[in-house]
Amino acid sequence: MKAVVFHSLGKISVDEVQTPLSLDDSIIVKVKAAAICATDLRIFKGERSAKENVIMGHEFSGEVVNVGSNVKDFMVGDRVAVYPILADGKCDFCLKGFRNRCVNRKTLGIDVNGGFSEFFQPTPEMVKLGHIMKLPENVSFEEAALLEPISTVVNSLERLNVGLGDNILVIGAGPMGLLHVMLAKYMGVSNIIVSDYVEERLNVARELGANYTINPGQEDFILKVKELSKVFGGINKAILTVGVADVVGQLLDIIQPQGMISLFAGGGKTFISNIDLNKIHYKELVLTASQNATPEQFKKAIQLIASKRFNVGKLITHKFPLEDALNAFNLRSELKALKVLLLP
Ligand SMILES: [Zn+2]
Numbered sequence: 001m002k003a004v005v006f007h008s009l010g011k012i013s014v015d016e017v018q019t020p021l022s023l024d025d026s027i028i029v030k031v032k033a034a035a036i037c038a039t040d041l042r043i044f045k046g047e048r049s050a051k052e053n054v055i056m057g058h059e060f061s062g063e064v065v066n067v068g069s070n071v072k073d074f075m076v077g078d079r080v081a082v083y084p085i086l087a088d089g090k091c092d093f094c095l096k097g098f099r100n101r102c103v104n105r106k107t108l109g110i111d112v113n114g115g116f117s118e119f120f121q122p123t124p125e126m127v128k129l130g131h132i133m134k135l136p137e138n139v140s141f142e143e144a145a146l147l148e149p150i151s152t153v154v155n156s157l158e159r160l161n162v163g164l165g166d167n168i169l170v171i172g173a174g175p176m177g178l179l180h181v182m183l184a185k186y187m188g189v190s191n192i193i194v195s196d197y198v199e200e201r202l203n204v205a206r207e208l209g210a211n212y213t214i215n216p217g218q219e220d221f222i223l224k225v226k227e228l229s230k231v232f233g234g235i236n237k238a239i240l241t242v243g244v245a246d247v248v249g250q251l252l253d254i255i256q257p258q259g260m261i262s263l264f265a266g267g268g269k270t271f272i273s274n275i276d277l278n279k280i281h282y283k284e285l286v287l288t289a290s291q292n293a294t295p296e297q298f299k300k301a302i303q304l305i306a307s308k309r310f311n312v313g314k315l316i317t318h319k320f321p322l323e324d325a326l327n328a329f330n331l332r333s334e335l336k337a338l339k340v341l342l343l344p
Contacts, residue, residue: 001016001017001018001019001117001118001119002014002015002016002017002117002118002322002323002344003015003017003055003116003117003118003322004055004056004057004116004117004322004325004342005017005053005054005055005056006043006050006051006052006053006054006055006056007052007053008052009046009049010044010045010046011046012043012044012056012326013326014322014323014325014326017055017117019118019119020119020120020121022066022068023068023121023124024068024069024070024071025068025070025071025124025127025128026068026071026121026122026123026124026126026127027064027066027067027068027071027074027121027122027127027132028064028065028066028119028120028121029062029063029064029065029080029082029119029120029121029122029132030062030063030064030065030118030119030344031060031061031062031115031116031117031118031119031120031344032060032061032062032063032141032142032343032344033060033061033062033141033142033144033145033341033342033343034057034059034060034061034115034116034145034322034341034342034343034344035059035060035145035146035148035149035316035339035340035341035342036059036328036329036332036339036340036341036342037058037059037148037149038174038176038265039058039109039110040056040057040058040109040116040329041329041332041333042268043056043110044326044329044333045333047268047269050109050110050111051110051111051112054109054110054111054112054113054114055109055113055114055115055116055117056109056110056114056116057108057109057114057115057116057117057342058082058084058107058108058109058110058114058115058148059084059115059145059146059147059148059149060081060082060114060115060116060120060145061079061080061081061082061135061141061142061144061145061147062079062080062115062120062141063077063078063079063080063141064076064077064078064079064080065119071127073127074127074132078134079134079135079137079139079141079144080132080133080134080135081132081133081135081144081145081147081148081298081302082108082115082120082122082126082131082132082133083131083132083133083148083151083295083298084107084108084109084114084115084131084148085099085100085102085105085106085107085108085131085292086105086106086107086108086111086112086123086125086126086129086131087099087100087102087104087105087129087131088102088103088104089102089125089128089129091103091104097294097295097296098294099129099294099295100155100291100292100293100294116322116325116342116344117322117344118322118344129295130295131295133298133299133302135302136302136306138306138308139302139305139306140313142313142316142319142341143305143312143313144302144305145341146179146305146312146315146316146339147298147301147302147305148293148298148301149175149176149179149339150179150183150301150304150305150312151292151293151297151298151300151301152176152264152290152291152292152293152297153176153179153180153183153264154183154293154297154300154301154304155290155291155292155293155294155297156180156239156262156264156290157180157183157184157187158297159262159288159289159290160237160239160260160262160288162184162187162189162237163187163188163189164188164189164190165189165190166184166189166190166236166237167189167190167191167193167232167233167234167235167236167237168180168184168189168191168192168193168235168236168237168238168239169193169194169195169225169235169237169238169239169251169254169255170184170192170193170194170195170205170210170238170239170241171195171196171238171239171240171241171242171244171247171251172194172195172196172240172241172242172265173194173195173196173198173201173202173204173205173210173213174196174201174241174242174335174338175315175338175339176241176264176265177194177196177201177205177241177242178201178204178205178208178315178338179312179315180239180241180264181194181205181208181209181210182208182209182310182312183304184209185208185209186304186309186310190232191211191212191232192209192210192211192212193210193211193212193213193214193225193228193235194210194212194213194214195213195214195215195216195221196213196215197215197216197217198335199215201335201338202215204314204338208310208314212228214228221250222250222253222254225254226254229254234255234256235254235255235256235259236255236256236258236259236260237255237259237260237261237262238251238255238259238260238261238262239261239262239264240261240262240263240264240265241264241265242265243263243265243266243267243268243271244267245267245270245271245272245273246273248261248263248273248275248287249273249274249275249276252275252276252279252280252283252285253279255283255285256283257283257284257285258283258284258285258286259283259285259286260285260286260287260288261285261286261287261288262288262289262290263287263288263289263290264289264290266291315338315339316338316339316340316341317337317338317339317340318331318332318337318339318340318341319340319341319342319343320340320341320342320343321342321343321344322342322343322344325342328340328342
């Protein structure tokens with residue numbers, strides 16, 4: 001079968017690899033749709049490594065085509081999505097429900113084979129842990145390829161206790177920033193302000209529910225936030241969906257006392273900041289972060305899509321056959337696209 005394989009730093013290719021063979025304790029999934037994530041791009045650009053010869057991809061969905069003799073929970077034809085974290089299920093974090101923080105955590109597409117391939121075979125542990133989740137009939141494979149990113153936004157907003165009365169600032173209007181807009185609106189926040197340098201993306205942000213947008217390339221970011229704050233009383237929660245360290249220092253100045261700043265995005269080697277800690281102290285600010293999601297939040301993401309309350313398909317701008325994966329990575333790198341799908 002064809003698969004996108006990581007070989008060494010900055011070196012990936014679409015290869016012919018062994019198709020998985022039936023295992024008594026696992027299943028085989030025909031991958032129907034897989035999405036490219038910022039992490040995949042970092043690997044593509046050589047900014048981040050992965051295990052040698054691993055099949056990339058951690059955002060995908062598919063149909064069960066083979067069920068091992070010891071597996072009772074699945075049938076051929078089941079439509080599924082994959083919670084892409086391998087956890088031991090027994091460490092303190094797993095027992096508290098935070099399998100995304102498992103001390104023995106492994107991630108699909110980085111440490112173990114992922115879904116940029118024609119077929120995906122979860123490890124038997126993944127099947128036992130319940131990390132292969134069935135999809136309701138009204139959730140399409142393409143929508144389901146976005147479940148993992150949506151679940152991470154659920155985690156982001158839950159960690160910030162986002163809800164009624166909040167005024168939130170989202171830094172970045174890429175796919176993750178836009179998902180923050182969609183979900184924050186759904187969760188009833190008062191005002192959503194989005195900042196990005198790409199005007200087309202800001203247009204989409206407004207369409208999806210952002211009350212105000214800022215383009216720091218065209219106007220002074222801090223002045224604009226201060227001006228807007230006079231209208232609605234200030235920003236109390238800010239989320240970085242792009243790994244730009246300098247923004248954190250600016251956010252310390254513009255956020256309300258007792259506000260929260262969350263690092264949703266990671267960054268490369270330059271993601272280092274020399275911030276004035278007194279600003280955190282004297283305003284009682286919270287600097288926090290979120291990464292990945294719990295299985296429970298992944299389930300919530302399935303329910304959110306099934307509710308049909310918002311159109312996540314709007315974020316899918318391009319689709320490529322699997323063999324054109326490298327072109328898809330290039331396109332996604334140039335910021336011309338939002339979510340780019342590979343259709344094996
Ligand atoms: Zn664990």
